[in-house]
Amino acid sequence: MEVRDTDILKSDQSAASVDQAYxxxxxxxxxxxxxxQALHGISxxxxxxxxTAFIGPSGCGKSTFLRTLNRMHEETPGARVDxxxxxxxxxxxxxxxSELRRSVGMVFQRSTPFPKSIFxxxxxxxxxxxxxxxxxxxxxxQSLKRANLWEEVKHKLNKSASSLSGGQxxxxxxxxxxxxxxxxLLLDEPxxxxxxxxxxxxxxxxxxxxxTCTILIVTHNMQQAARVSDYTGFFLSGKLxxxxxxxxxxxxxxxxLTEDYITGxxx
Amino acid sequence: MATMVAEAPLTRPRExxxxxxxxxxxxxxxxxxxxxxxxxxxxxxxxVVVIGAWPAVKRFGLGFLIHTGWDPVHLVFGxxxxxxxxxxxxxxxMILAAGIGLMTAVCITELLPRWLQAPVTYLIELLAFIPSVxxxxxxxxxxxPFLQDxxxxxxxxxxxxxxxxxxxAPYGVGYMSAILILAIMLxxxxxxxxREALVLVPRDVREGGYALGLQKWDVVWGxxxxxxxxxxxxxxxxxxGRALGETIAVAMTIGGGYSLPKTVMDQGYxxxxxxxxxxxxxxxxxxxxxxxxxxxxxxxITVVVNILAYFLIRRLSGAHGFKA
Ligand SMILES: Nc1ncnc2c1ncn2[C@@H]1O[C@H](COP(=O)(O)OP(=O)(O)OP(=O)(O)O)[C@@H](O)[C@H]1O
Ligand SMILES: [Mg+2]
Numbered sequence: 001m002e003v004r005d006t007d008i009l010k011s012d013q014s015a016a017s018v019d020q021a022y023x024x025x026x027x028x029x030x031x032x033x034x035x036x037q038a039l040h041g042i043s044x045x046x047x048x049x050x051x052t053a054f055i056g057p058s059g060c061g062k063s064t065f066l067r068t069l070n071r072m073h074e075e076t077p078g079a080r081v082d083x084x085x086x087x088x089x090x091x092x093x094x095x096x097x098s099e100l101r102r103s104v105g106m107v108f109q110r111s112t113p114f115p116k117s118i119f120x121x122x123x124x125x126x127x128x129x130x131x132x133x134x135x136x137x138x139x140x141x142q143s144l145k146r147a148n149l150w151e152e153v154k155h156k157l158n159k160s161a162s163s164l165s166g167g168q169x170x171x172x173x174x175x176x177x178x179x180x181x182x183x184x185l186l187l188d189e190p191x192x193x194x195x196x197x198x199x200x201x202x203x204x205x206x207x208x209x210x211x212t213c214t215i216l217i218v219t220h221n222m223q224q225a226a227r228v229s230d231y232t233g234f235f236l237s238g239k240l241x242x243x244x245x246x247x248x249x250x251x252x253x254x255x256x257l258t259e260d261y262i263t264g265x266x267x
Numbered sequence: 268m269a270t271m272v273a274e275a276p277l278t279r280p281r282e283x284x285x286x287x288x289x290x291x292x293x294x295x296x297x298x299x300x301x302x303x304x305x306x307x308x309x310x311x312x313x314x315v316v317v318i319g320a321w322p323a324v325k326r327f328g329l330g331f332l333i334h335t336g337w338d339p340v341h342l343v344f345g346x347x348x349x350x351x352x353x354x355x356x357x358x359x360x361m362i363l364a365a366g367i368g369l370m371t372a373v374c375i376t377e378l379l380p381r382w383l384q385a386p387v388t389y390l391i392e393l394l395a396f397i398p399s400v401x402x403x404x405x406x407x408x409x410x411x412p413f414l415q416d417x418x419x420x421x422x423x424x425x426x427x428x429x430x431x432x433x434x435x436a437p438y439g440v441g442y443m444s445a446i447l448i449l450a451i452m453l454x455x456x457x458x459x460x461x462r463e464a465l466v467l468v469p470r471d472v473r474e475g476g477y478a479l480g481l482q483k484w485d486v487v488w489g490x491x492x493x494x495x496x497x498x499x500x501x502x503x504x505x506x507x508g509r510a511l512g513e514t515i516a517v518a519m520t521i522g523g524g525y526s527l528p529k530t531v532m533d534q535g536y537x538x539x540x541x542x543x544x545x546x547x548x549x550x551x552x553x554x555x556x557x558x559x560x561x562x563x564x565x566x567x568i569t570v571v572v573n574i575l576a577y578f579l580i581r582r583l584s585g586a587h588g589f590k591a
Contacts, residue, residue, distance in 0.1 A: 075477055077381050101480035108478075112471040115494045124489060125479040173475065180479065 023048040023184060023214040024069070029083035031064055031073070031238075038064045042083070042240045044233060046184075051206060051215040053225035053246065056235030057261070062218040063109075065235070066186045069216065070104040071097055087184065102129070105177030109189040111169035113161035113176075118153050121161045121172055122179045129180070139179055147175035148205050167198025171205065178209065185209065187217040191224065203228050222262055226250050234258045316566060319559035322552065331560060337525035339550055344557040346538070346564060348527045353537040353565065355442065355528065356517060357510035360449035364510075365503055367450075368457030369492075372499075375458070376465040377487050388462060395455035403519030406448035407440065411520060414447075415439030419532050435530030438522060443531055445521035445540075449513055453506045460505065464498020465491060497584050504576040511569050514539040538565040 024046040031039035144150040191199040334345025419437030426433035476486035522534025
C-alpha cells in the first residue's frame with residue numbers, strides 16, 4: 001500500500017482515464033442519523049477538474065452530504081447511509097477507508113491545525129504514511145506553495161501553527177489536504193470565519209487547484225458560489241432541489257424554491 | 268458540546284466589554300479578598316510549622332536533609348531516608364498511575380461506545396470517594412499478603428540471586444505495596460481529569476486527522492493527546508501533589524524503617540508517613556521538633572513542585588498558544 005501511495009504522489013494524475021468525464025457519481029443516496037433521515041435520494045454527478053458548489057439554508061444537509069463522500073460519517077455513532085457513491089466508477093464503500101480519505105481530502109469550516117509546528121502540520125500525515133524523510137520537506141514546501149502560503153511562512157516553519165491568522169490557518173489546512181495529492185477536495189464552508197481578503201485568497205486558490213483536482217464546496221455565500229463554481233446544487237430539507245451549471249442556476253433557476261432562496265426570500 | 272467549546276474564544280471579547288463597570292469592581296474586590304485570605308492561611312500554616320521545627324532546624328541545620336539515622340534516645344536525627352522514600356514512592360506511583368491512567372482515559376473517550384462512556388467514567392470516579400484509610404486497610408490486609416505470597420517470592424527466587432535491588436526478604440508491606448496502593452489511589456484523579464481534557468478536543472481537530480486517512484492510533488497519540496496536553500499535565504500535577512502528601516494509606520502499607528532502601532521489597536517511611544506513625548511515640552521536645560522539620564521539608568517540596576509545574580505548563584501553552 002505504501003508503495004502505491006508514493007507512486008500516486010509522483011505520477012501526478014497521469015492515470016486519468018478519458019472515458020470518465022465524471023469524477024464522482026452519487027445515486028439515490030439516503031442518509032440517516034438514527035431514526036432521522038437527513039438526506040433523501042440525492043443524485044448528482046460531479047465533473048472532473050470543476051468546482052461544484054452546494055448551497056442551502058442551515059440544517060438542510062450540506063455538511064452531511066459532504067461528509068459521506070470521504071466516509072467521515074462513519075466517525076459519527078448511529079449514522080447510516082444507503083445508495084451509491086462512485087469515485088472514478090468504483091464504489092467508495094468498497095475501498096480501504098484510509099486510502100479513500102487520502103484521495104478525497106477534506107477541509108472543515110473552522111480551520112483546525114494540529115497542535116504542532118507549521119511544518120509538522122503537513123509533515124505528520126506524510127511521515128505516518130511512510131513517505132521517506134528526504135522528500136518530506138520538498139512536499140511540505142510544494143504544498144505550502146500550492147496553497148499560496150509559502151511566502152508568508154517560509155521563515156517560521158517551526159513556529160506553532162496556532163500563531164497564524166485565521167486565514168493562514170485555513171490555507172495551512174488546505175495545504176495539509178493537498179500534500180497527499182487528493183483527486184477530490186471537499187471544503188465545508190472554508191471561508192465562513194474569514195474576512196474578505198482571506199476569503200478572496202482562498203477563492204483564488206480554489207481556481208488554481210482545480211487544474212489538478214476536482215472540488216466540492218459548501219458555502220453559505222451565494223456570491224461566492226457564483227464566483228468560484230462551475231456547477232451549483234441547491235439543498236433544502238435534505239433534498240437536492242436543483243442541480244445545474246452555476247450560470248443557469250443563478251440567472252434562470254428552474255425551481256421556485258431555488259429562486260426564493262437565491263433572491264433571499266427565505267433561509 | 269465540542270462545538271460550543273470551540274466557539275467560546277469568539278464570544279469572549281464581547282462578554283468582557285459587557286461586564287465592565289460596577290460589577291467589574293465588585294468582582295475585583297472579591298478576587299483580591301479571596302487571594303488575600305488564601306495567602307494569609309498559607310503564611311499562617313508556614314509560620315506554625317517553622318516555629319515548631321525551629322529547635323530541630325537550629326540543632327541539625329541543613330545536615331538534617333542529608334543524614335541517615337533516627338535515634339530518639341540519643342537524639343540523632345536525619346531525614347534523608349524519608350526524603351528518598353517520599354520521592355521513590357511518589358515517582359513509582361506516578362509512573363504507574365500516569366501510564367495506566369492516560370491509557371484508560373484514552374480508551375474511554377476514543378474506544379468505548381458513547382453509551383458506555385458515562386457509566387464507566389462514573390465507576391472510576393467512585394474510586395476517588397473511597398477514604399484513604401480504607402485503601403490502607405485494603406493494602407495491608409489484601410494486597411500486601413498477596414504480594415508477599417506471589418510476586419515477592421518469585422522476585423526473590425528468580426531475580427534476587429542476580430540483582431542486588433531484588434535481593435530482599437518478602438515482607439509484604441513495604442515500598443512495593445505502598446507504591447501500588449498509592450498508584451490505585453491516583454488513578455481516578457488522572458483518569459477523570461485527563462478524560463475531561465480529551466473530551467474538550469474539538470471535533471474538527473479529531474476529524475482533521477481522520478480526513479488525512481490517518482489510523483485511530485496516530486490520530487489519538489499524534490493529535491488528540493497533544494492537543495489536550497495542558498489538561499493532562501494539570502491532572503498529573505494534581506496527582507503528584509497527592510502522591511507526595513498521601514499519609515495514612517502509605518503509613519499503613521510501607522512497613523516502617525529508618526534506613527535508605529536497598530531493594531524493592533524493603534520497608535521504609537515517607538516524610539508524611541513517618542510523621543503519622545511516630546507522632547504518638549514522641550518522647551522528647553527535640554523528637555517532636557524533628558518530626559515537624561520533616562513536615563516543613565514536605566511542605567517546601569510540595570510548594571516547589573507546584574511552582575515548577577505551573578511554569579512548565581505556562582511555557583508549554585505559551586509556546587503553542589493553546590491556552591487552557
Ligand atoms: N450528529 C448528528 N446527529 C443527529 N442529527 C444530526 C447530526 N448532525 C447533523 N444532524 C442533523 O442533520 C441535519 C443536517 O445537518 P447538516 O449539518 O448536514 O446541515 P448543514 O446543511 O451543513 O447546515 P449548516 O449550514 O448549518 O452547516 C440537521 O437537521 C441536523 O440537525
Ligand atoms: Mg454544515
